Amino acid sequence: MLHFEFKYHNIxxxxxxxxHIVNSRSLTAxxxxxxxxxxxxxxxYLFNLSSAYGLLAIQGDRADEFLQGQVSCDVxxxxxxxIRQGAFCNIKGRVLALTDIIRWHxxxxxxxxxxxxxxxxxMLAKTAVFSKVQIHSVNxxxxxxxxxxxxxxxxxVPLQFACEKLKATSNDTYLSYSLAPNLTIxxxxxxxxxxLEEYFLQQGQLRGSxxxxxxxxxxxxxxxxxxxxxxxxxxxxxxxxxxxxxxxxGCYKGQEIIARMHxxxxxxxxxxxxxxxxxxxxxSGKKLFTTDGSQEIGELVDFCPAGANRYLAAASMLFxxxxxxxxEGHSAPITLEPCND
Numbered sequence: 001m002l003h004f005e006f007k008y009h010n011i012x013x014x015x016x017x018x019x020h021i022v023n024s025r026s027l028t029a030x031x032x033x034x035x036x037x038x039x040x041x042x043x044x045y046l047f048n049l050s051s052a053y054g055l056l057a058i059q060g061d062r063a064d065e066f067l068q069g070q071v072s073c074d075v076x077x078x079x080x081x082x083i084r085q086g087a088f089c090n091i092k093g094r095v096l097a098l099t100d101i102i103r104w105h106x107x108x109x110x111x112x113x114x115x116x117x118x119x120x121x122x123m124l125a126k127t128a129v130f131s132k133v134q135i136h137s138v139n140x141x142x143x144x145x146x147x148x149x150x151x152x153x154x155x156x157v158p159l160q161f162a163c164e165k166l167k168a169t170s171n172d173t174y175l176s177y178s179l180a181p182n183l184t185i186x187x188x189x190x191x192x193x194x195x196l197e198e199y200f201l202q203q204g205q206l207r208g209s210x211x212x213x214x215x216x217x218x219x220x221x222x223x224x225x226x227x228x229x230x231x232x233x234x235x236x237x238x239x240x241x242x243x244x245x246x247x248x249x250g251c252y253k254g255q256e257i258i259a260r261m262h263x264x265x266x267x268x269x270x271x272x273x274x275x276x277x278x279x280x281x282x283x284s285g286k287k288l289f290t291t292d293g294s295q296e297i298g299e300l301v302d303f304c305p306a307g308a309n310r311y312l313a314a315a316s317m318l319f320x321x322x323x324x325x326x327x328e329g330h331s332a333p334i335t336l337e338p339c340n341d
Contacts, residue, residue, distance in 0.1 A: 100177070
């Protein structure tokens with residue numbers, strides 16, 4: 001099969017882009033941090049994620065069977081009307097990557113951060129050849145985020161968005177699926193960039209990937225980074241509570257260890273959303289200690305800058321812990337506040 005790559009100009013490339021580094025990942029903003037991260041509940045917003053997220057296509061008669069043996073969710077539950085979220089793990093049961101799995105145009109697609117795509121494609125290709133399955137990156141679609149609390153406004157997408165989490169809607173041109181109330185992923189062809197972005201730009205409602213990252217975190221949706229690849233066990237991330245793990249399907253890489261933890265271990269940690277106040281930039285994968293350094297109380301999973309010395313973070317924490325901590329590699333203590341947004 002021949003694959004063609006088309007290049008189109010997008011409206012956002014003519015805007016001033018501010019890069020914000022989260023670990024080694026570059027996230028974009030089009031205005032000041034205060035303005036970029038402020039979204040009104042009376043307006044709809046489009047988030048350009050084209051530099052942050054990408055797609056891998058899984059193609060072949062045995063694509064479902066192949067992917068079922070690789071990922072933690074049940075691939076057989078993926079339909080055109082329903083996506084699944086899953087984790088790729090190593091043989092020790094530690095998470096290598098998280099992905100959204102969609103079925104569209106009679107193919108399976110994986111959606112994940114772009115800096116994870118090449119590594120996952122290489123890893124999957126090693127075993128895909130034995131199943132006569134082809135894996136390739138897709139460059140003909142862009143990925144956007146939509147925050148759409150205002151329902152009585154027409155948007156330039158001829159698609160009815162799903163309300164229920166993980167439900168999908170699609171036509172020949174667009175696909176969308178819900179991550180949370182009013183929070184939707186939109187997959188659109190690259191030749192629709194101008195139409196989509198200009199509509200929201202004219203109304204001051206076009207945002208970059210940084211604001212989307214903050215919105216995701218507020219809904220408990222975090223990311224794995226190259227720096228944290230192979231670091232966390234799924235239960236430390238509460239993946240057993242959020243639908244990423246199926247305990248009714250057959251074997252997949254790391255399944256035995258994950259099942260043993262689920263049925264035989266008593267959890268000591270839970271995933272918490274916290275506001276951090278820190279003088280230095282945090283880094284995912286670092287441990288949190290009591291201020292005297294005598295006891296580990298958690299690990300930082302993900303974070304997003306939210307102002308001067310202020311970050312929203314997802315952390316795997318002991319059920320009970322102090323609200324002041326020493327973050328590994330930092331010289332000064334940090335303060336923790338529960339996120340009740």
